[in-house]
Amino acid sequence: MFTPSSLGVALLMMITSAVCWGSWANTYKGVKAYRFELFYWDYALGIFLISLALAFTMGSTGNDAASFLNNVRAADGANIFNALIGGALFNLANLLLVAAIDMAGLAVAFPIAIGIALVVGVVLSYALQPRGNAAFLAFGVACALVAVILDGKAYGNLAVAGRSISRKSVITCVVSGVLMGLWAPFMTHAMTRGNPLGPYSAAVFLTLGALLSCFLWNIYFMKCPLVGEPVSFSGLFRGPASGHLLGLLGGVIWGIGTVFNLVAANFTGVAISYAIGQSAPMVAALWGILAWKEFDNAGSRAKAYLALMFIFYGLAIFLVARANG
Numbered sequence: 377m378f379t380p381s382s383l384g385v386a387l388l389m390m391i392t393s394a395v396c397w398g399s400w401a402n403t404y405k406g407v408k409a410y411r412f413e414l415f416y417w418d419y420a421l422g423i424f425l426i427s428l429a430l431a432f433t434m435g436s437t438g439n440d441a442a443s444f445l446n447n448v449r450a451a452d453g454a455n456i457f458n459a460l461i462g463g464a465l466f467n468l469a470n471l472l473l474v475a476a477i478d479m480a481g482l483a484v485a486f487p488i489a490i491g492i493a494l495v496v497g498v499v500l501s502y503a504l505q506p507r508g509n510a511a512f513l514a515f516g517v518a519c520a521l522v523a524v525i526l527d528g529k530a531y532g533n534l535a536v537a538g539r540s541i542s543r544k545s546v547i548t549c550v551v552s553g554v555l556m557g558l559w560a561p562f563m564t565h566a567m568t569r570g571n572p573l574g575p576y577s578a579a580v581f582l583t584l585g586a587l588l589s590c591f592l593w594n595i596y597f598m599k600c601p602l603v604g605e606p607v608s609f610s611g612l613f614r615g616p617a618s619g620h621l622l623g624l625l626g627g628v629i630w631g632i633g634t635v636f637n638l639v640a641a642n643f644t645g646v647a648i649s650y651a652i653g654q655s656a657p658m659v660a661a662l663w664g665i666l667a668w669k670e671f672d673n674a675g676s677r678a679k680a681y682l683a684l685m686f687i688f689y690g691l692a693i694f695l696v697a698r699a700n701g
Contacts, residue, residue, distance in 0.1 A: 403623065466585075492524060499517065563578055
């Protein structure tokens with residue numbers, strides 16, 4: 377299977393991961409008059425299909441013990457189960473994140489939710505696999521927390537510009553972030569204990585867990601939505617072709633980022649790879665501010681908070697990356 381041969385290659389894969397994770401939600405923003413609960417079925421299918429495709433290509437170069445199918449045969453059942461649980465937790469967190477994007481926008485939902493996820497995921501992953509400088513990781517986590525607070529302050533200042541803000545959206549972001557941080561430790565366990573899963577196998581079972589859990593989480597949100605009225609499966613089949621295609625594309629983008637992140641983790645450790653991938657909020661915030669104009673006419677104070685948020689996120693990522701040095 378393909379794995380990075382140097383820190384430079386691993387870092388490039390982690391940066392690609394961050395760009396993918398921070399960009400996939402644009403596909404949902406580009407959908408018109410199509411509920412996120414329906415969009416999400418295509419998205420979940422997309423993440424599984426691209427993970428499977430990469431496992432049978434990049435993950436199957438050579439016929440050694442590390443190749444995809446051989447690794448699946450040799451892996452402990454407990455590790456496969458952990459990856460499936462990690463996928464189910466991720467899926468619930470991601471559904472809440474998409475709901476928060478619907479309510480508050482990319483530039484708010486991503487930094488708050490994923491900033492909290494960075495803190496939870498790095499701390500728990502490091503506890504399971506202590507690789508990297510603990511002091512740098514701690515300072516990086518602290519900077520991420522400050523960035524989350526600053527983004528929340530920027531969102532609160534939208535009210536000054538006469539824009540509506542929602543306490544419910546912030547609560548949704550926080551719950552999403554805590555849950556989003558929990559899937560990384562499950563993946564750390566699956567990839568480091570006993571007969572572990574390789575990165576490609578782990579991605580396949582992670583995304584399979586996410587897809588299967590849609591029949592629990594997504595059906596619940598269709599019946600008891602956070603935004604709007606309940607929706608039925610008939611809306612999925614009546615949905616626009618563009619909605620289905622954008623949902624699949626969003627899943628493919630996220631899936632590529634996830635596989636690259638897990639492959640890079642083979643070189644750097646899960647805590648560091650996960651943390652650098654979680655610089656995705658800066659990417660998503662830039663999309664929200666520049667492409668979707670979510671903070672136009674928001675006032676100088678909100679923009680100052682956003683600028684400081686970018687600085688502290690940048691510091692967080694620098695410190696976490698430096699932890700590998």
